[in-house]
Amino acid sequence: MNADKNTNSNAESSAENKDLTGKREQTVLTHAGSKPGEYHGAVNVPVHRMSTIVFDSYDAFEKVPNVPYAYGRAGTPTSAAFEEAITAIEGAHRSVATCSGLSAIVATLLAFVEQGDHILMTDNCYGPGRKTCEQVLRRFGVEVEYYPPMIGRDITSMFRPNTKLVFMEAPGSLTFEVQDIGAITTAAKAAGIKTAIDNSWATPLNLKPLDLGIDVSVMSATKYVCGHSDAMLGVVSTNAESWNAVKRSALMLGLCGGSEELYLGARGLRTLRPRMEQHQKAGLKIATWLSTHKEVKRVLHPALPTCPGHENWKKYYKGASGTFGILLHETRRENIARMLDGMSLFSMGFSWGGFESLLFPEQPGHARSAVPWTEDGFSLRIHIGLEDPADLKADLSAGLDRLAA
Ligand SMILES: Cc1ncc(COP(=O)(O)O)c(C=O)c1O
Numbered sequence: 001m002n003a004d005k006n007t008n009s010n011a012e013s014s015a016e017n018k019d020l021t022g023k024r025e026q027t028v029l030t031h032a033g034s035k036p037g038e039y040h041g042a043v044n045v046p047v048h049r050m051s052t053i054v055f056d057s058y059d060a061f062e063k064v065p066n067v068p069y070a071y072g073r074a075g076t077p078t079s080a081a082f083e084e085a086i087t088a089i090e091g092a093h094r095s096v097a098t099c100s101g102l103s104a105i106v107a108t109l110l111a112f113v114e115q116g117d118h119i120l121m122t123d124n125c126y127g128p129g130r131k132t133c134e135q136v137l138r139r140f141g142v143e144v145e146y147y148p149p150m151i152g153r154d155i156t157s158m159f160r161p162n163t164k165l166v167f168m169e170a171p172g173s174l175t176f177e178v179q180d181i182g183a184i185t186t187a188a189k190a191a192g193i194k195t196a197i198d199n200s201w202a203t204p205l206n207l208k209p210l211d212l213g214i215d216v217s218v219m220s221a222t223k224y225v226c227g228h229s230d231a232m233l234g235v236v237s238t239n240a241e242s243w244n245a246v247k248r249s250a251l252m253l254g255l256c257g258g259s260e261e262l263y264l265g266a267r268g269l270r271t272l273r274p275r276m277e278q279h280q281k282a283g284l285k286i287a288t289w290l291s292t293h294k295e296v297k298r299v300l301h302p303a304l305p306t307c308p309g310h311e312n313w314k315k316y317y318k319g320a321s322g323t324f325g326i327l328l329h330e331t332r333r334e335n336i337a338r339m340l341d342g343m344s345l346f347s348m349g350f351s352w353g354g355f356e357s358l359l360f361p362e363q364p365g366h367a368r369s370a371v372p373w374t375e376d377g378f379s380l381r382i383h384i385g386l387e388d389p390a391d392l393k394a395d396l397s398a399g400l401d402r403l404a405a
Contacts, residue, residue: 015041025089025205026273033085033266035077045081047263073256082257082266083235086225089204089269090217092237096250097257097265101200101220104234104255105129105167106136108196108218111242111249112165115141119165120158122179123370124149124172126198130367146370149175150308153183159191168214169198170207170316171309174364174381175373176300176325178309181316185213194242200224200353204237205276206319215242223353224321226268227275231261275355275386279322282389286382287324289393295400297377300325322384323352328377330403336361336378339403345387345395352383357392359383 015036020028036043051072055061064070069077083095098104109132113119121133123146133144147158149172166188171178181197188195196216197209203224209217219225221233234257238246250256257265287301298306301324302313313320330336340348346359360381365373384392 020088028088029085029205029269029273032088032269033081033083035081038077044263044267045077047259048076048078049259050076073254074251075256076259076262078259078262078266079257082262082269085266085269086204086219086221086235086237090237091204091208091210092217093240094243094247095235095237096247096255097221097262098234098236098250098255099257099261100232101198101218101222101234102126102128102132103253104218104220104236105198106132107246107250107253107255108216108236109133109137109165109167110253111216111245112194113137113142116162117164118143118145118160118162119167120145120147120155120163121167122147122149122169122172123368124175124177124364125167125169126173127367129167129169129198148371149177149179150371151184152180153187155184156187156191159187159193163191163193165194165196167196167198170312171201171300171302171307174325174362174367174379176302176307178302178307178312178317180309180312181209181214182212182312189213201321201323202317202319203272203276203321205273206317206321210237210239212316215239216246220353221265221268222351224268224276224279225272225353226261226264227272227354228264228268229351229354229356231264233257233261233265235265276319276321278386279384280320282386282392283320283322283324283384285389286384286393286396287326290326290396293397293400295328295330295403297327297329297375300327300379321353323381325379325381327375327379328403331377335403338405339399342402343395343399345392346382346399352381354383355386357383357385357387 017035017037018031053069079097086095137144170181185195195214197214199217200220200223217237219235221235236246287299290296291299300307303320346357349358362379
């Protein structure tokens with residue numbers, strides 16, 4: 001085909017942006033944010049590498065900030081496509097992308113507090129989020145208190161006149177308790193306190209925080225959304241009342257997603273459901289098998305009754321992901337090392353949510369202050385990837401044999 005002709009026909013493409021009104025979630029997930037009508041028929045909004053954006057005239061220049069794109073950090077068509085798609089599946093008012101999940105947490109914390117305020121943070125929150133509270137918020141005169149994750153509606157007893165935010169995470173990092181997010185939200189709402197939740201584990205496919213009345217949903221899109229262990233990305237979605245504060249916070253902190261990462265985030269959304277279904281299916285299969293293994297003291301998988309808060313998972317969640325914990329009877333470091341060093345498919349890594357299986361050894365006690373962690377053995381955080389579960393089971397089985405040897 002003649003190249004010029006090809007270019008012309010692309011330029012004249014009449015592919016339309018799809019009307020998603022009234023469409024079901026999987027359809028929305030497949031098309032939200034896509035704008036073929038604006039990009040010569042391309043179904044993916046391209047990567048826009050933009051910092052400088054120039055204006056045709058002084059008139060146009062004077063219209064800033066009421067133009068869609070004025071400077072790369074404040075938004076590009078690529079960030080808009082990702083944010084639009086996330087907003088659609090979160091059922092949010094709007095969303096803002098940031099450069100990582102941690103920065104999405106930081107933007108949320110700083111959106112609602114000032115010197116002299118008090119916040120309640122779940123005791124099982126993501127570790128670096130806790131460090132931000134300790135090393136940033138406290139320095140600026142914000143009182144941080146950690147609440148027991150299973151506190152439920154009794155959280156009311158911790159409210160003070162200056163409490164501005166309750167930050168939840170369910171299931172919690174490393175220990176996987178599923179808190180009663182509905183009861184906590186109702187209590188906070190009645191007291192006029194903002195609520196936020198880290199929704200990285202469930203993703204909006206398995207939990208829609210805003211439908212439960214939570215004001216802000218925070219996600220590390222690095223995990224399941226991007227899904228391929230090759231991008232750092234965060235996103236915050238809010239209801240209408242919380243939007244200005246969160247957007248301003250992200251802007252003033254200088255947070256924005258990178259062009260490639262935003263593109264990968266939007267692309268990841270298209271396959272999120274089938275990936276999540278496989279992570280869930282394989283994860284449950286392996287967690288159920290592990291719960292019968294003699295080396296395993298307890299399996300901390302929200303969909304199994306041995307996980308604290310399993311009832312809350314059943315009440316609020318539509319499904320599970322492939323990330324869970326196990327507690328081992330073993331307490332000796334050298335035996336844990338023998339198990340981990342010999343794994344053939346599972347690798348040790350700090351992340352989860354990608355296509356590949358990961359293991360992460362932990363002793364969660366050191367990160368707790370509201371309720372002591374009393375288990376003495378090691379725990380492992382396990383992320384079940386997209387490999388064949390039979391091969392993963394064989395790898396874990398051999399590992400647990402090494403532990404006992
Ligand atoms: C629950 C949770 N939230 C947030 C984050 C931070 O995300 P990121 O690594 O994208 O900064 C992580 C990272 O492991 C996490 O596990």
